[in-house]
Amino acid sequence: MKVVKFGGSSLATGEQFEKVINIVSDDFERKVIVTSAPGKRFTGDTKVTDLLIEYANAVIENVDSTNIVKEIISRYREISDHFKLDGSVIKLLKDKLVNLTKTNFVDEKYLMAAFKAHGELLNAILLNSVLNAQGIKSVFIDPKDAGIIVHGQPNDADISPETYLNLDKLQLPNDAKVVFPGFFGYSQDGSIYTFSRGGSDITGALLSRGLHADLYENFTDVDAIYAANNHVVKHPQAIKKMSYREMRELSYAGFSVFQDEAIIPAVKGQVPVNVKNTNNPSAEGTLIVPEQFLFNPSNQITGIACSKRFSALYIHRYLLNKEVGFTLKLLQIFYKYNISYEHMPSGIDDLTVIFDRSKLDKTTIKHLCHDVKEILQPDYLEWIDDYAIIMVVGEGIAHNVNTLGEIIDSLTKNNIAIHMINQGASRISIMIGIQESDADEAVKQIYKTFFN
Numbered sequence: 001m002k003v004v005k006f007g008g009s010s011l012a013t014g015e016q017f018e019k020v021i022n023i024v025s026d027d028f029e030r031k032v033i034v035t036s037a038p039g040k041r042f043t044g045d046t047k048v049t050d051l052l053i054e055y056a057n058a059v060i061e062n063v064d065s066t067n068i069v070k071e072i073i074s075r076y077r078e079i080s081d082h083f084k085l086d087g088s089v090i091k092l093l094k095d096k097l098v099n100l101t102k103t104n105f106v107d108e109k110y111l112m113a114a115f116k117a118h119g120e121l122l123n124a125i126l127l128n129s130v131l132n133a134q135g136i137k138s139v140f141i142d143p144k145d146a147g148i149i150v151h152g153q154p155n156d157a158d159i160s161p162e163t164y165l166n167l168d169k170l171q172l173p174n175d176a177k178v179v180f181p182g183f184f185g186y187s188q189d190g191s192i193y194t195f196s197r198g199g200s201d202i203t204g205a206l207l208s209r210g211l212h213a214d215l216y217e218n219f220t221d222v223d224a225i226y227a228a229n230n231h232v233v234k235h236p237q238a239i240k241k242m243s244y245r246e247m248r249e250l251s252y253a254g255f256s257v258f259q260d261e262a263i264i265p266a267v268k269g270q271v272p273v274n275v276k277n278t279n280n281p282s283a284e285g286t287l288i289v290p291e292q293f294l295f296n297p298s299n300q301i302t303g304i305a306c307s308k309r310f311s312a313l314y315i316h317r318y319l320l321n322k323e324v325g326f327t328l329k330l331l332q333i334f335y336k337y338n339i340s341y342e343h344m345p346s347g348i349d350d351l352t353v354i355f356d357r358s359k360l361d362k363t364t365i366k367h368l369c370h371d372v373k374e375i376l377q378p379d380y381l382e383w384i385d386d387y388a389i390i391m392v393v394g395e396g397i398a399h400n401v402n403t404l405g406e407i408i409d410s411l412t413k414n415n416i417a418i419h420m421i422n423q424g425a426s427r428i429s430i431m432i433g434i435q436e437s438d439a440d441e442a443v444k445q446i447y448k449t450f451f452n
């Protein structure tokens, strides 16, 4: 049995829905279909999830939301009209959307999560109706009825262990496909929580694990995962096969094509993942498998990812290396402000802490720097707002002593300053901290060194 997830680009229009219908009806094993919200139809278009965020903000700010509701519904109507469905489905979707304003939410975060989740919820209801209208028997299952229990933050949920106990008991129909909305689950008290952005991939992965799928097919709009972002490097090489841990590192550092947390349920369930193209389903795509299945990593490196979402705190203090409790005091400050950090490379008298910028606001940064100055009394402190991380990843790195040297060479030859470099923490990757404005050029140069 296969779980198949379709991204927003695959479900953005009626024409895209047709391709999806052909893909699922082509293979009996494609049993569980996970939907995203309708994505961009063309460059410059807006994803339905972003329209829903606008809708939620309008409700929070108590301003008129009539137009935004119209715009959201028009996205679903366009698809419904393509298949000439009668008006009852669109009426149902509109009622669900409007009813959101009549629901009581604990606070604005809960409201935001519920509004956002409706992108995938309504698309799943619509796809289920379209499939049945086309004579393909299918049933819609709500994450609540499947027992998808989550915890953590309403807009950044974690999967609770009960989810897998519940999925073990879930009976799938013998004679019908199942349509399942991605991106959200329910807390113990019945509130909707979404995963982080791109989180429909997580739903596909957790269902693959919980339902013991043989394969998790993740359909998107590119023929494969490429060795570098195709918006940065022209015609990058496709990756045919990679390990789970290579995917984890690459998606963490910017390969948005597969959400970075989504690999974890696949690893735990040992379900292989195949990233494929809805617009060209006969292309092999990229297969992501346990590392022991990659007997001979042929390439020195597999991929180069880059993420510009970071900020860094640089601290210099003489004799930092001898001071007992320095890092402890720093961590206590992070704890006080409920901040997690991403990396903390250190030297004798220096320490850089790298943060995910999206998790911090200006006031928190101000408080953080103030406390660090007051409590730790550094000789020098700098907040670097525009920090990028490049991750050069490959199971082959451990077998090639030259990799690090070649990377440094390719950057220094092109006058690109390296702020931080770290090899060893993970045996399969080299992490490079760099100024954001240098990031794209750095990716191009490293790519040229290893692939051209």
Ligand SMILES: Nc1ncnc2c1ncn2[C@@H]1O[C@H](COP(=O)(O)OP(=O)(O)O)[C@@H](O)[C@H]1O
Binding pocket: 006, 007, 008, 009, 010, 036, 039, 198, 219, 220, 221, 222, 224, 225, 226, 227, 228, 229, 230, 231, 254, 255, 256, 257, 258
């Ligand atoms: N290394 C990469 N390989 C393939 N695609 C990539 C890579 N890096 C970034 N992308 C981008 O990811 C996009 C697909 O991801 P996403 O927008 O999440 O798709 P979906 O709408 O299917 O969920 C592609 O269109 C591509 O431009």
Ligand SMILES: N[C@@H](CC(=O)OP(=O)(O)O)C(=O)O
Binding pocket: 006, 007, 008, 009, 036, 037, 039, 047, 049, 050, 119, 182, 183, 196, 197, 198, 199, 200, 201
């Ligand atoms: N629709 C959600 C979740 C998601 O996974 O979307 P996509 O499959 O289009 O990346 C988002 O935009 O974040």
